[in-house]
Amino acid sequence: MLEIKNLHANAGDTPIIKGIDLNIGAGEVHAIMGPNGSGKSTLSNVLAGRPGYSVTRGEVLYAGQNLLDMPTEIRAREGVFLAFQYPVEIPGVGNSYFLKTSVNAVRTHRGEDELDAMDFLSICEEKMKLVEMPSDLMSRSINEGFSGGEKKRNEILQMLLLEPKLCILDETDSGLDIDALRVVAEGVNAMRSPDRAMLVITHYQRLLDYIVPDRVHVLSGGQIVRSGGKELAGELEAKGYGWIGNPE
Amino acid sequence: MSAQNPELERLANEEYKYGFVSDIESDQIAPGLSEEVVRLISAKKEEPAWLLDFRLKALARFQEMLEEKHEPGWAKVDYPEINYQDIIYYSAPKPSVEVESLDEVDPELLRTYEKLGISLDEQKRLSGVKVAVDAVFDSVSVATTYRAELEKQGIIFCSFSEAVKNHPDLIKKYLGSVVPYSDNFFACLNSAVFSDGSFAYIPKGVRCPMELSTYFRINSAGTGQFERTLLVADEGASVSYLEGCTAPMRDENQLHAAVVELVALDDASIKYSTVQNWYPGDKNGVGGIYNFVTKRGACRGKRSKISWTQVETGSAITWKYPSCILQGDDSVGEFYSVAMTNNYQQADTGTKMIHIGKNTKSTIISKGISAGRGQQTYRGLVKIGRKAEGARNYSQCDSLLLGSECGAHTFPYLDVENPSATVEHEATTSKIGEDQIFYCLQRGLSEEDAISIIVNGFCKEVLRELPMEFAVEAQNLLSLSLEGSVG
Ligand SMILES: Nc1ncnc2c1ncn2[C@@H]1O[C@H](COP(=O)(O)OP(=O)(O)O)[C@@H](O)[C@H]1O
Numbered sequence: 001m002l003e004i005k006n007l008h009a010n011a012g013d014t015p016i017i018k019g020i021d022l023n024i025g026a027g028e029v030h031a032i033m034g035p036n037g038s039g040k041s042t043l044s045n046v047l048a049g050r051p052g053y054s055v056t057r058g059e060v061l062y063a064g065q066n067l068l069d070m071p072t073e074i075r076a077r078e079g080v081f082l083a084f085q086y087p088v089e090i091p092g093v094g095n096s097y098f099l100k101t102s103v104n105a106v107r108t109h110r111g112e113d114e115l116d117a118m119d120f121l122s123i124c125e126e127k128m129k130l131v132e133m134p135s136d137l138m139s140r141s142i143n144e145g146f147s148g149g150e151k152k153r154n155e156i157l158q159m160l161l162l163e164p165k166l167c168i169l170d171e172t173d174s175g176l177d178i179d180a181l182r183v184v185a186e187g188v189n190a191m192r193s194p195d196r197a198m199l200v201i202t203h204y205q206r207l208l209d210y211i212v213p214d215r216v217h218v219l220s221g222g223q224i225v226r227s228g229g230k231e232l233a234g235e236l237e238a239k240g241y242g243w244i245g246n247p248e
Numbered sequence: 249m250s251a252q253n254p255e256l257e258r259l260a261n262e263e264y265k266y267g268f269v270s271d272i273e274s275d276q277i278a279p280g281l282s283e284e285v286v287r288l289i290s291a292k293k294e295e296p297a298w299l300l301d302f303r304l305k306a307l308a309r310f311q312e313m314l315e316e317k318h319e320p321g322w323a324k325v326d327y328p329e330i331n332y333q334d335i336i337y338y339s340a341p342k343p344s345v346e347v348e349s350l351d352e353v354d355p356e357l358l359r360t361y362e363k364l365g366i367s368l369d370e371q372k373r374l375s376g377v378k379v380a381v382d383a384v385f386d387s388v389s390v391a392t393t394y395r396a397e398l399e400k401q402g403i404i405f406c407s408f409s410e411a412v413k414n415h416p417d418l419i420k421k422y423l424g425s426v427v428p429y430s431d432n433f434f435a436c437l438n439s440a441v442f443s444d445g446s447f448a449y450i451p452k453g454v455r456c457p458m459e460l461s462t463y464f465r466i467n468s469a470g471t472g473q474f475e476r477t478l479l480v481a482d483e484g485a486s487v488s489y490l491e492g493c494t495a496p497m498r499d500e501n502q503l504h505a506a507v508v509e510l511v512a513l514d515d516a517s518i519k520y521s522t523v524q525n526w527y528p529g530d531k532n533g534v535g536g537i538y539n540f541v542t543k544r545g546a547c548r549g550k551r552s553k554i555s556w557t558q559v560e561t562g563s564a565i566t567w568k569y570p571s572c573i574l575q576g577d578d579s580v581g582e583f584y585s586v587a588m589t590n591n592y593q594q595a596d597t598g599t600k601m602i603h604i605g606k607n608t609k610s611t612i613i614s615k616g617i618s619a620g621r622g623q624q625t626y627r628g629l630v631k632i633g634r635k636a637e638g639a640r641n642y643s644q645c646d647s648l649l650l651g652s653e654c655g656a657h658t659f660p661y662l663d664v665e666n667p668s669a670t671v672e673h674e675a676t677t678s679k680i681g682e683d684q685i686f687y688c689l690q691r692g693l694s695e696e697d698a699i700s701i702i703v704n705g706f707c708k709e710v711l712r713e714l715p716m717e718f719a720v721e722a723q724n725l726l727s728l729s730l731e732g733s734v735g
């Protein structure tokens with residue numbers, strides 16, 4: 001589903017990603033762990049096509065296509081979803097309206113009919129239950145005044161509605177209490193399917209107690225310095241990131 | 249940014265869609281301003297002597313101001329000197345006979361309004377909602393709909409010229425009572441040469457059962473449009489009034505200098521909404537309307553209320569300050585404004601809230617959006633008079649910049665003579681957030697749609713003040729006016 005080959009990338013003018021190779025097959029869940037500043041968000045931004053980030057070397061194939069050639073919104077419509085570490089507030093724009101616009105943009109791209117307000121509402125309500133999202137959040141402005149947990153639930157709700165093929169979750173667990181963590185993890189687990197790939201980025205092991213990954217990679221200094229099975233997460237937690245050392 | 253986006257390309261190439269010219273023969277007088285011209289306009293309208301007198305006094309004052317170079321120079325707008333002798337002051341579609349029913353209106357005129365999305369056929373409502381329309385074409389009103397239905401409740405809604413003939417007492421009483429002929433340069437010009445406009449009177453205790461509206465269309469080349477609107481809401485009456493405007497695309501600038509006067513008596517309320525979409529000129533700033541307008545409402549009665557809502561997307565230059573004079577105790581004034589300037593458009597707009605009565609209250613919400621090389625100024629005055637015990641004002645002025653070559657300026661003036669007053673002012677200027685756009689793109693929205701929803705969200709507090717169908721039109725307009733502002 002996702003093949004990253006010798007990826008080098010800059011944030012602004014600063015080289016941050018320094019040669020990453022990573023393959024995630026359909027149906028797999030991979031975790032990327034790493035200390036703050038190791039380049040985790042940079043990697044997810046590069047994959048999603050955020051302006052200000054540039055690839056200097058290497059390539060990324062998504063379902064066999066050259067991902068880096070696609071404009072940002074086309075990547076999204078083709079099924080690449082990024083759950084933001086810091087979800088953005090957009091004052092005055094209704095959450096429900098935004099979600100519907102987004103779902104219909106993706107549906108239109110897939111050649112499906114747009115959902116009308118009624119259909120959207122009924123699908124939405126079903127998914128909202130899954131992430132225990134209070135209904136008043138739908139009529140408020142996007143993320144404006146949402147608590148940390150509400151913002152993250154809103155991200156997962158969007159993911160559930162858009163049914164992407166590649167889900168990238170950037171530190172979705174950070175700032176969540178244990179209940180919110182459980183809810184978010186349940187939402188993610190509900191998305192696990194044989195034709196969907198997931199990249200779960202986290203600083204802590206605890207999320208991986210709920211979302212059990214197939215593979216764990218440790219990112220440090222813009223490179224993957226270690227890869228292993230799910231036990232690697234536990235090992236890291238016990239020994240700390242210092243154990244990994246710095247590649248440079 | 250994403251140049252491959254076909255929607256962006258489409259929008260960027262879309263022209264001002266109201267820019268067509270209708271082929272309608274017109275009765276015009278020669279360009280130029282003189283006593284003879286003013287007398288001619290007055291004679292064409294068979295006006296009473298007192299009105300001609302009003303015009304001539306205004307003309308004399310205007311000529312003085314012209315000589316003394318009183319044309320306002322304080323606004324932050326830039327334009328070459330206007331030669332007032334080059335303008336045609338009267339242009340009416342032929343035949344200029346007054347029509348008794350819509351069947352007699354030139355079908356080409358009806359088609360023009362249909363093309364603009366305005367139906368003058370009472371049976372064929374475009375929106376499904378009844379809106380009474382007064383259609384002003386160049387210098388004259390060509391039709392007013394739903395008059396019979398309104399008359400049943402004693403509501404008068406007609407062209408200004410007809411009002412002069414049929415309701416001279418009301419006109420004599422209120423004309424110039426809010427904006428005196430000598431008020432300012434452009435109001436003075438208007439008072440001398442105004443050719444038509446709309447008049448509405450809502451009698452005591454009557455809530456007007458439908459929206460009243462005037463649709464202004466400039467068609468002829470070389471003409472200026474100088475209309476006059478007068479709305480009076482008698483004690484306990486209420487009315488919601490809408491105003492829309494468009495003009496053909498032309499290389500030359502055309503002057504539109506209107507005067508609007510509102511009067512609200514005890515417990516009356518007037519809601520006045522404008523969607524201003526005059527031709528803004530082309531991408532390089534050639535052509536477009538100079539929109540130099542004086543709008544003022546007097547809350548004369550106790551507990552009266554006047555609310556201005558404006559969405560200003562058109563015109564090469566906009567110069568207007570819809571204001572409220574809060575005379576009656578406990579009266580309320582509101583100003584909700586969205587102004588958008590793109591390409592080389594300039595806008596200097598805002599409001600004046602003059603608190604005279606006790607416990608008067610005013611609210612100002614202004615949202616300015618600048619894109620391209622657009623320049624935008626909010627200019628507002630809040631004056632609390634000596635006797636305005638307990639007066640309150642809240643002002644909020646937000647500016648949103650799209651790009652780095654545009655500008656936003658805020659000039660709030662404050663004059664408080666009563667220490668018991670509460671005045672609050674908040675102002676923000678922000679650039680449209682790259683992270684907001686990225687968030688939208690990551691959810692599959694095109695860049696154009698992303699900007700459009702962010703801008704509409706920014707304006708929401710104002711847009712929600714508009715009547716329903718107008719709000720939709722205004723949102724579409726905002727999106728259209730942003731065309732070519734990204735890339
Ligand atoms: N736009 C940018 N310009 C320059 N440096 C950046 C930019 N964004 C991130 N960085 C730097 O890149 C490094 C990696 O950041 P990030 O990818 O956010 O790390 P992580 O998500 O692993 O904490 C940090 O040192 C950060 O300061």
Ligand SMILES: [Mg+2]
Pocket residue numbers: 040041042085170171
């Ligand atoms: Mg990060």
